[in-house]
Each structure stands twice: as C-alpha cells, then as structure tokens.
Amino acid sequence: MxxxxxxxxxxxxxxxxxxxxxxxxxxxxxxxxxxxxxxxxxxxxxxxxxxxxxxxxxxxxRKNALIRPPIANIDQALLVFSLTEPDFNPLLLDRFLVVLESFQVEPIICLTKTDLLSEAQLAKIQPFLDDYQEIGYQMIETYKDDGDLVGKLSPLLEDKISVLAGQSGVGKSTMLNTVLPALNLKTGVISEALGRGKHTTRHVELVEVCGGLLADTPGFSSFDFDEIEKEELSECFPEFREASKRCKFRECLHISEPKCAVLADVESGKIKGYRYKHYVKFLEEINDRKPRY
Incomplete structure (x- = not known):
C-alpha cells in the first residue's frame, strides 16, 4: 500500500x-x-x-494535533513575540508556552523588533528574557530588515515540522515573507503541484523550507485551556514539573497544600513569582471553565 x-x-x-x-x-x-x-x-x-x-x-x-490551525505531527512552534509595538507581555507568552507544552510541541521564542528598544527599555525586559532561557526555552532575536534571518532559522527548521504562533502585529507575516521567497525554487514545484493560486479559500499547507516543513500560514493569535485539566497544568511549567516531584501529595495543585515543593521554591525565589501568579490565574480559568459533556 x-x-x-x-x-x-x-x-x-x-x-x-x-x-x-x-x-x-x-x-x-x-x-x-x-x-x-x-x-x-x-x-x-x-x-x-x-x-x-x-x-x-x-x-x-499522530504524536499531536492542533485545532487552529488544523495540523498534525508538529515538532515545534516558532513563537513570535515583539519586545515593543506591541510591548513584551510575559503573561501572554506564558499562555502560549503552557498550551504548546500541553500539546508536546517544542516552543522556540523568536523575539522581534529588538532594534526599536532604548537601553532603558531593554534593561527592564532583559531579566524576563534571562529567566526564560534559564528555564530552558530556546530563544532567538531578530530585527527589521534582518539580513541573517534565513541563516538564524535554517538550523532550527531543518528536519522539523514547524508552525508560527504569536499575537497580531508582532511580525509573523514578515518572517514568513522573508523566509519563503528565499527558497522559491524549492517551493515552486510544490506550489504548482498543489495548485496554489487557483483557490481563494484560506487553508493550511506545509511547504519545504530550510530542509524542513513549515505551515505557510501566520497560524493562530490566541490560545485557551480547553484541553488542559487542572491536575495537568503544573506539568506545562517545566520548573514546576521538576519541583512537583518533591511534593508530599502526588496530585498537589500547589495552592495551599502542606509540604508543597513548588510553593517552597516560589518562596525561595527559585521559581519566579510572576510565573507562579500566571499559574494561579490559569488554574482559576480552568476551574471556571464550563463543564463539558
């Protein structure tokens, strides 16, 4: 067959x-x-x-599947976030990271508009960037008219199925328009075979880019927690996942339970306070979710 x-x-x-x-x-x-x-x-x-x-x-x-866009077997998501215009938003970034973790999709944080920041603005944001790298998230920085964008993305895209994600206005379309034309010869045959240009219907398509496959759609602009249960949420925070192994109770939710290792790490500063606040907020959203039948 x-x-x-x-x-x-x-x-x-x-x-x-x-x-x-x-x-x-x-x-x-x-x-x-x-x-x-x-x-x-x-x-x-x-x-x-x-x-x-x-x-x-x-x-x-399948190893995984997303609903928006409808695509399966994704290895990674290029999570495009601007440092300004719109401003860098750790809460929104954590929302994206948590949902990607829940789908077992590796996130790569792509920071855009780094050239538009003043030294004072960068100094304010840099501690957050250092935190995410310390947690273990991969991160690259780009800027307007970045002549080395293809060079930065090529080793990340090779042998992977990738999608783009991020809020509106951060530069997802610019990134696509930079990378795809650079490989026009490779994608031209596929485009002709698949009939691109004959339809106006919005669709998802995987095209060969830098030795891998990339969904040629700007992807999605928001995530919700419809598929995450409250007991699973802490597993989507890598530093919580490690700490929770030391909790007294196996299904500890890290709110007020005795001998909770996550709470201990928050108190000591090993887990950042803003990450814990985001966890609590997401947990409340899950608890307030309408029952599914």
Missing amino acids: PKGQIRKALSGFYYVQDGEKFIQCRGRGVFRNRGISPLVGDFVDYEVEGGSDGTITVVHE
Whole structure:
C-alpha cells in the first residue's frame, strides 16, 4: 500500500506527497462514521483510483494535533513575540508556552523588533528574557530588515515540522515573507503541484523550507485551556514539573497544600513569582471553565 504525508487540505481534498509525486485524494467514507478527520501533517496510506486520484485508507497514529490551525505531527512552534509595538507581555507568552507544552510541541521564542528598544527599555525586559532561557526555552532575536534571518532559522527548521504562533502585529507575516521567497525554487514545484493560486479559500499547507516543513500560514493569535485539566497544568511549567516531584501529595495543585515543593521554591525565589501568579490565574480559568459533556 503506498504511503505519504498530507501536505495540503482544501475543499474535501487531501494532497498527499509520496516522494516526488503529489496525489489528490479523498478520505474513506467510513472515516466520518468513525470520527476520523485527516489533517495536514498526517502520515497516511492511500490507494490510487483511475489515472491520478486516490483514496486515503489509513491515517497513522499522530504524536499531536492542533485545532487552529488544523495540523498534525508538529515538532515545534516558532513563537513570535515583539519586545515593543506591541510591548513584551510575559503573561501572554506564558499562555502560549503552557498550551504548546500541553500539546508536546517544542516552543522556540523568536523575539522581534529588538532594534526599536532604548537601553532603558531593554534593561527592564532583559531579566524576563534571562529567566526564560534559564528555564530552558530556546530563544532567538531578530530585527527589521534582518539580513541573517534565513541563516538564524535554517538550523532550527531543518528536519522539523514547524508552525508560527504569536499575537497580531508582532511580525509573523514578515518572517514568513522573508523566509519563503528565499527558497522559491524549492517551493515552486510544490506550489504548482498543489495548485496554489487557483483557490481563494484560506487553508493550511506545509511547504519545504530550510530542509524542513513549515505551515505557510501566520497560524493562530490566541490560545485557551480547553484541553488542559487542572491536575495537568503544573506539568506545562517545566520548573514546576521538576519541583512537583518533591511534593508530599502526588496530585498537589500547589495552592495551599502542606509540604508543597513548588510553593517552597516560589518562596525561595527559585521559581519566579510572576510565573507562579500566571499559574494561579490559569488554574482559576480552568476551574471556571464550563463543564463539558
């Protein structure tokens, strides 16, 4: 049975890459009855009918899947955040980081507009940047007309399936427009095979960039905690995850429980106070969430 990967989905068709070939496929009719919805990024088996069209017969197990954008098997997200215009927002950054951690998607923090900061502004923000690096998050800095942007991103994108995320106005589209034209020769064949330009419908598509695959959509601008349970939230904070191993109670929520290692680390300063405040805020959101039936 031939195998491939869905690189684009549009109007009920799935465009599967198998080596150098692209096959336009439909999903099996039984998929709908079984609640299976193929996604861009899925690895699939297919069979060819007639001369060119095919049918997806098997969707292989995913390691993860996002809803917005609908894409599967993501390795990492380039989390684009500006240092100014809009101002750097640690609360919003933590919201994005927590949700990405919950989907087991590795975040890479891409800071933009670093050249627009005064020394005083940078001095105010730098402690936060140092904190995130100390926690273990990978971080790169870019600026307007960054001639080395492709050079900075190439080693990060190689052999990975990546998406972009971040709030509006931070430079996601600029980053895409810089990286994709730089590899026009590689993406041109795929674009022609997948029929780009023939449709106006917004869709997700994976294109080859820097030896990896990148979703050529600015992605999503907000996250919620619909898929995270309160007992799972602390697992999405790396420094909490380590400390919680020393808590007295296995399902400690780190609020007022006795012998809570997370609270002890907050008090000692090992865990930053603002990160703990964000955790408490997110926990309240989860507790206030309407029941799902």
